[in-house]
Amino acid sequence: MTTFYAIFIDGMIYASWLFLVAAGLTVIYGVMRILNMAHGSFYAIGAYCAASMVGWYFSDFDGNPYLSYLLLIGCALVAGLVVGVVIEQGLLRFMYKRNELLMIIITYALLLILEDTTKLAFGVDPYFTYQPYALLGRSDIGGLAFANYDLLLVAVSAIIGLGCWLVLNRTHVGKVLRAVIHDREIAVAMGVNVRLMFAGTFIVGTTLGALAGALTAPSISVSPGIGVEVIVLAFAVVVVGGLGSIEGAIVGALLVGMTRSLAVHLAPQIELFVIYGVMSLVLAVRPQGLFGRTLARKI
Amino acid sequence: MIHIDRSMVGLAAATLILAAAGGFVPDWLAFILTLALAKALVVQGVVLQMRAGLVSFGQGLFFCVGGYAVGMGGHFFGINDAPVLLLAGALAAVALAAVLGLLMTRYRDIFFAMLSLALSMILFGVLVKSSELGSTDGFNVHPATFFGLSFKTEAYKTALYLLTVLLAGGGALVLHLVHHSGLGRMWEAIRENEIRVEYLGLSPRWLLYANYLLAAAFAALGGGLTALATGHIDPEMSFWTTSGEFVFIALLGGTSHVAAPMVAAVLFAFVRTYAIEFTPHTWQMILGFVLLGIIVFLPKGLWSLVRSEKRAKA
């Protein structure tokens, strides 16, 4: 029975983390049709900024420890904004006419560049900024202890998911965005400022990536290479759910998270294959992902 | 029926020059060229797919199959002849591709890229789990013979270099024919407009299936040669970053000529080696800028330099 609880809660926690990591990726793809390989680098930059600032706050300040959460989120927002603006304005906006596959390669080049840039900026020593993680203590659920920070992450993740959905489906901006998603040319004809929409979307996407990194930073040791590790995971989630769909990312994250949790508890030997297995299975049955749309070509 | 054109004569000449150079160049250079040309074979396959409009982020799958076939042939089956091992690798890859191709030919664009990535990562997972095959550490490949002849250290490297040059050159010649054949041009037609190809009475899936199998065979050959050259194989061959490198080189060269992947692979090897040497901490960044530069300034790859020159003259 406890195992059952554990599978569920562990699955939820992992799924919420996966969603955090994948949200920015799917938003950018949905609107801009860019499968952003550099997404992991935004995650890493967010994690590094947050870890270094929070580490500095705790070592050089004696302030209220709870303020560190604000710092954490603040860092992510600033980092995401700066990186997003620089990359969008400095590079991507000149590339929007290029084909979808070439955009993957462009962002692959970005990934290579950002990996080393992060290393130059933050060094290779790990940042171990545990305070925000340890501060919240733990709760006992069904005889098993869970870190409150992780449980809180589930809520944060749900809020972000809901937020994205509401913006897309219940606001004017969302309506315009959906028009852009549906048909870029018609949207332009209708007077939508697509360039502005793209810039905004990209910045929101990078900020979501940085936020995921910042929120993860307190529970890990932030070191080189963390960005590369999350890319493929995020890809898997997004592809399973359907590229560019927020609902898809939520469902994809839940599916991958729960399956992995099941594997860890019941068959740890197959854990390594779970993610790719789920991805291949879903694609084999439903090539466009669970929530993806197929567009029949008009002739 | 087969018309011998300037490219073919040029390729044959270049192959002979490279082969002859084997006697003069220092060992380390011969080794870099061996690895680069082996890689070029894999990239030929990636280019083959790109000409049909598909980008694979999982060509490492067949590269790895070729490498492991060579390693396992020596370790478990007592086969030690390089040509036999390479052939076995290519056959194994084609057999695997024949199965996977049934699935893969249903996909295009990003879905093809992602599914190919997933499949190669599954092989990676299987190999990591196989402790008999050394898990992530992999294992060393037995020195091979060449058509029954065995060579000592120096001569061995030269023999391998020659074999690689001949396979890379011969492979390029064959592909040159393929690219200009009815089938080869039909792949381009699919990239341009699949629906039209269907309405010309052909099956795009069948055409792409042939493409997938051929690309797999080339990747396996490259993998086998790489395994023989480095004397070691590990699951990294199937990791997605390895496949990413192949795509990188393919873009570097461009898809317009079969010589492009070879030039690009050699150039890539040098850029990387010197980047690692002069800036050991930021070599990836240099590769990143090179890639961006190519995309921005030479969208059709390095070979477009040659092409545009030719057009200007004409």
Added chain:
Amino acid sequence: MKNIVQKTLAVMAAAGTLAAMPVHAAENGKFRVGVVTFLSGAAAGPFGVPSINGAKVLVDALNQGKVPAPYNVKGINGLEIETVVIDENGGATKQVEEFRNLAERHKVDAVVGYISSGDCLAISPVAEELGVPTVFFDCGTSRLFEENKTPRYVFRTGLDAAIDNIAAARYLVDSGRKVEAIAGIQQNYAWGQDSWGDFTAAIKQLKPGVKVTTEQFPKIFQGQYGAEISALALSNPDVIHSSFWGGDMEALVLQGNARGLFDKRSAILTCGESALDRFKGQASNGLIVGGRGPFGAFAPKNTLSDWFHAAYMAKNEIEPTYPAYKMVQAILGLKAAAEKAAAGKAGTVPGKDALVGAFSNLTFESVSGSVNMSRAKGHQALQGIAYGEYHYDAKTKKASLKNIKAYAGECVTPPDGTTAGEWIKAGFPGAKCGG
């Protein structure tokens, strides 16, 4: 057609010019050493960078003649040491390529390096083929000398990973802990799989009837261990063993500690030492950590280690961890061997054969005490290893090790001619464990 021929020639010419450029005369009056370690990727922070920093501190001091005796001769045999640093990241194929560059283009006199076991296995035959004296400072695979049975140019001054796990099993049993049910969490690659195999085999020998409750193999660099921690906790073992290293290990300790995983049971981390100063209060007191030999916090106090500790702290303002000590040990071994081979002819580079001849079966002083190259036909260092308990003092904010127990090399190392696996299964025949 002209284009292709021209292109081929141009590329080859360019390659030739580039190639000619960095090759200085090999006899420039310096002793050239290739140093290969992780400068990027996940292994850079915990291993690569401490080791390269250690190398820098030592090489600078050696070149200035500032290292205490017996290493007070300038450089190596009076020759200034020149290093060529290469990033180990990028896989074994690339490393073989770079090794050939080091040997044939840079014409190095020796190579020191390699953390990854896969890289060591791939490099070993190439080093033998090219005849380059090569010192592996860290990689721990048992297969190194099982596959290279007659080593000539390949040496390893670091310890076989089997030793870590045999000693870990001994420490657990010797400290009188409850060891009836054990669980493991290892990174899912060769290192983790081998470590767990050796550890379970050893503990079953020492404590027959021990039960394995769960074995978790998460993907390397996963970073999130929520489900694994639940599974470990639910299986309720007496002991948790992990060979995690680097960021993964730190994340596991942090996440496990936050959930009380280590509260009621013993836990042993074979690579725990490298994060000693980062854990702070996040690792529970009593956590057993190892340092892969008598390195880092386990290093004995002697002139050399005191000097190194101070010099490293002065330059890097952080405690040197075990990878730094291991790198230094490898370079010191190389220096000792080269100087012995030169046989008093100061200012010359000894022949490669003389160098490796002098290196085999050499006993040299190191930051970890005396090192005896007495295994694998004189090519593998025989050294002891120690484990201890982590303790953190919240007042001084300092971490320290308690209940350190050291095991002599003869106690935990399989004799030549038998593999670690066979030796463990046979019940450690011939082990000399003293007291």
Added chain:
Amino acid sequence: MSTPILQTKSLCRSFGAVTAARDLDVTINPGEIVGVIGSNGAGKTTFINMVTGYLPPSSGQILFEGRSILGKPPRAIIRMGMARSFQVAQLFPELTVLENMLIALVAAEGPRPSFFLPMASAKRMRQAKELLAEFGVERFGDSVVSAVPQGARKLIDIAMALISTPRMLLLDEPTSGVSVEEKFGLMDTVMRAVRHHGVTVLFVEHDMEIVERYVSRVLAFYSGEIISDGTPAQVFADEKVRELVIGHGHGTEKKRNMA
């Protein structure tokens, strides 16, 4: 009486709530030149798409020369002797016009092209050039398709369809996107070629002038149904047609992209 070349029986197709074809019974005999008229969304293109296997009908029968083609993919139907052109010319935009023709010639030779014999054989080059000349577009031979004017693209599209020597050709708005000055010239060229090859033709057209001038029979579509079938004079005189189809401002100027 000879077997009709194309016959559909109670052909139906709907997209969600929209009905694009309702109980279509069409019979076309060899040698006929049939025009299909109807406002946008009347189901004309859907009809062509179903008949050539691109869209499966919801129900009904399609017979080509008496044989059912239901469930067959377009490539199989093409090989049976039917061909089509497209509203927006479906060519290979980054290849030259000549290469486009050569590819079609290779395809016409069989479903498994050679992997080593060059596509541009002397024989095919000659055939391709002849065809381009027949359609009056030989001057574009070496241009890349994307650089060729609309009218020429439509001609090339039709020329490619004819390479497979079909017995029936379906033309989807051959003059859409073509300037007023060009359209009659284009249609003259097409019709000359069609008669030369002895092909039965069904073509969808918005332009009543064109229909009147070239066809022997007209089908008028409205909302998925055929409301009139007869000679041009009969159909154009039909009250319903005048009201629902022709009176509807059937202009090409109000072009919308309807599938």
